[in-house]
Amino acid sequence: MDTKNIFSESGILITIFLIAIPIIVASLIFIAKSFSVINRYQKRKELKKFNEKLKHLTPAEIEKLEQRKKELEFSLTNNELSGNATVKDSRGLIDKITNSEDLNFISIKKKSQPRPFIEPDLTKLVLWYLACAVFWLLFGTTVGEYLGIKFAAPDVEHLSWLSFGRLRPVHTNAVFWGWASLGMMGLGYYVVPRVSNVPVASIKQGYRSLILINASVLLGSIFLMAGINNGGGEYREYIWPVMALFGIGVLLSLINFYKTIASRATKEIYVSNWYIVSAMMYVLVIAFVAYWPTWQNGLGETIVQGYYMHQGVGMWFMLFSLGLMYYFLPQQLNKPIYSYSLGILAFWTQILFYTLIGSHHFIFSAIPWWLQTVAIVGSVGMVIPVVAGTTNFLMTFKGAWHKLSSSYTLPFYLIGIIFYFTGSLQGTAEAFRFTNLVWHFTDFTVAHSHLTMYGIISFMLWAFIYTIVPRLTGKEPPQITVGAHFWLALIGLLFYTVPLMIGATLKGMMWMNGKPFIDSVQMMAPYWLWRAIGGTLMWISHIVFAYNFYIMVSRKDEIVIPETAPEILKAKELLEKEA
Amino acid sequence: MDFFDNHKKLFRSAFLLFVGLTLVVAIMPAINNQKNNAALPNAVPLSADAAAGKNIFISNGCVACHTQQVRNVDMDRMWGSRPSIAADYADNKRLDIWRNTATLMGSERTGPDLTNIGSRQPSVAWNLLHLYQPRAVVEQSIMPAYPWLFIVKDSVSKGETEVIVPDKFRKGITGKIVASKEALQLVAYLQSLKQTKLPDGKETPGFLYKKEVKAAAAANAKGGLPDGNVLYAANCQSCHQPNGEGLKGAFPPLKGSPIVNGDDLELYVNIIMKGYDARAEYAVMNAVGLDNNLSAEDITAIINHERTSWGNNAKPVTLEEVKKIYDFIKLTGK
Secondary structure, rough: OOOHHHOOOOHHHHHHHHHHHHHHHHHHHHHHHHHHHOOOOOOHHHHHHHHHHHOOOOOHHHHHHHHHHHHHHHOOOOOOOOOOOOOOOOOOOOOOOOOOOOOOOOOOOOOOOOOOOOOOHHHHHHHHHHHHHEEEEHHHHHHHHHHHHHOOOOOOOOOHHHHHHHHHHHHHHHHHHHHHHHHHHHHHHHHHHHHHHHOOOOOHHHHHHHHHHHHHHHHHHHHOOOOOOOOOOOOOOOOOHHHHHHHHHHHHHHHHHHHHHOOOOOOOOOHHHHHHHHHHHHHHHHHHHHHHHHOOOOHHHHHHHHHHHHHHHHHHHHHHHHHHHHHHHHHHOOOOOOOHHHHHHHHHHHHHHHHOHHHHHHHOOOOHHHHHHHHHHHHHHOOOHHHHHHHHHHHOOOOOOHHHHHOOOOHHHHHHHHHHHHHHHHHHHOHHHHHHHOOOOOOHHHHHHHHHHHHHHHHHHHHHHHHHHHHOOOOOOOOOHHHHHHHHHHHHHHHHHHHHHHHHHHHHHHHHHOOOHHHHHHHHHHHHHHHHHHHHHHHHHHHHHHHHHHHHHHHHOOOOHHHHHHHHHHHHHHHHHHO | OOOOOHHHHHHHHHHHHHHHHHHHHHHHHHHHHHHHHOOOOOOOOOOOHHHHHHHHHOOEEEEEEHOOOOOEEEHHHHHHOOOOOOHHOOOOOOOOOOOOOOOOOOOOOOOOEEEEEEEHHOOOOHHHHHHHHHHOOOOOOOOOOOOOHHHEOOOOOOEEEEEEEHHHHHOOOOOOOOOOOHHHHHHHHHOOOOOOOOOOOOOOOOOOOOOOOOOHHHOOHHHOOOOOHHHHHHHHHHHOOOOOOEEEOOOOOOOOOOHHHHHHHHHHHHHHOOOOOOOOOOOOOOOHHOOOOOOOEEEEEEEOOOOOOOOOOOOOOOOHHHHHHHHHHHHHOO
């Protein structure tokens, strides 16, 4: 492919255009921000001068202001006609009083609910976890975006640290252990003490855990780019000392959560805590099995790999996120979960079936045939927990659908639940021996992993983050940018996965028909381009999300110079109080 | 129920259930496989260079796109002559204290499977050029280029391997492009990737999901022969290029070639089957036909495709003519 010519391809132009948007927007935001800093500085100076003047007001001037204040405050008493009888709406005729508003381009959604008091220390801890998660999301998906571009333009640069094979695990591990894991654990620090009705056992332990996990992802990314990895198993690319940091980090938080639950003020253990604590125990078991050296020779490595990569997804990310869902969905809908026992059924069947299915990544390979069959049977068994979970969530939604349109968080919940259903069942379908023929080794796997890790886990995490951060900080994100985040992420995900699945199917058919391999590479080109376009939309949505998060955490109060008489008097009063 | 309200009991049972299943489905099969499988007696262990090359393969994450497993399904036949079995991987041990075993089976085939690449494409010259710039040999390739494995020098010293890169891909480099030690080691590793023959008497496992339509499709093609264009693309094109013009200084053109257009069919079939190393200005050609198990029908189709493409206008050959020479070569072997 002539590298000069690709810039006349419409798809490339679209991608470039899409990439240019956030860059332009970012520059605009930067310029606007700079102006506002200068503006702020000037206003502050003005305020100082003004305060100086306030201190030296003569009594005559004050009297004049008092006079003006009284004049301004004059209003009719509104009972000139009715007299002093109190107004009563004894028949309850008046409901939902709204004042007429300006024409709305964006419909107004409900504000987040005020919550009971949460210790400021815990708030800070949760926000730190989430902030780190947001950082790793941005980092990891920037790398992913770049990898997607490399499919269309493999000669962008030739630096060893940025070559495809080294960057790919940087992307996957950063979004796994950085974004999703830290995000879930941060939310766990909110949920576990809430449902146990006691403060968390140790805030300090939480910070230690956070630092260890961040160190793990940072070091791991650097090592991978430098060409130091564990030997090639997917998601097992960090070498053991790096993964050990992650493991110790999770262990510290696990002990912390366990102690919190042990000292709970409630009699029963809410089902969320079942899921959360189990997920944390299991991820430690999984990592131990994956890194322990005595059963890794020859095919041992492959069998462990199949177990590891799938349990990592199903018993860590999925289990933890479901646990969070059992807390947040009823909270957000303001009604109890449809069926507690269905949640318990889903819990045990998930453990039973999910643990069996790892080897379905190696169907038709040299690993024992019976193990492959067990994996396929387990994959079919997964229908039970998935249907139980989805039914439970959707039935909880029942009767509250009207809330969907007036909430900016519920759409995230709904999409997460829908992808939980479709993504998981797609996994079952992929495990059958025949579909494996067409789809195994193709980009279909990539599409599937994005439908699940992104469509399920990331959408759920966003739902939860938009639910609790405003409650913790009292600051709401702009509803228009939350909407932008939602739509960009969703449309981007569809642009990413749908063409990739179509292309991958055609690719598998070509392989089955014995076509030359390179023809299938050439055939994929337009589908990879669509993937890059979808990926770009997803990436933009993350920038919007990061902005929303920033707003929720640290929106500054505007500086107001008093202008009207009452304001001036109030300011003087405050100033004197301070002095 | 007390069980659900007692955190010790609840979490202990959840933990034990998971660990129990883990034992059955992962740890025990893993230990069992590692104990009961040994490398085939005639398997060749990696040379020092090939082992070093494997490390370069690992550290650059090549496994992200290249599998090393021939599944026991018919569509994988193009990657090896038999399905991979546990014994093929048995010799893989832990690499060092920092890194785990690397069977490099992979889970994604963005690029071709490499189980048997040492037989399919053994040419050092091709592999070096392909590593330096994949698109110099395979136009549609999207593989990353690895120029950092090469050194630019004014002159080539003794014992060094120069890579002849077409001007289009030199990007202003005027000196000589020489393969580094790492590049040669990586190629040594790729060359070492060959399927080991099963010992005599051991039954070769078969391929599943065989295509029944194959015979019918073949009969539809010209003169009952397979599609020469497809065979050319799969076996010849990466060196001789889709336009039949080859690459200057590396692979000779077939367009206008006296061998392709001439009447010496015996030499022609011999070259395809057993390779060629008679012309110093070009790289050595490997035994494409024998290495890839091409049939007499395949060879005939390829020859006829080459004799009638890119302006070549020679008389097609018949299967009978080719078969005579082919059977003789098969009889005498390499």
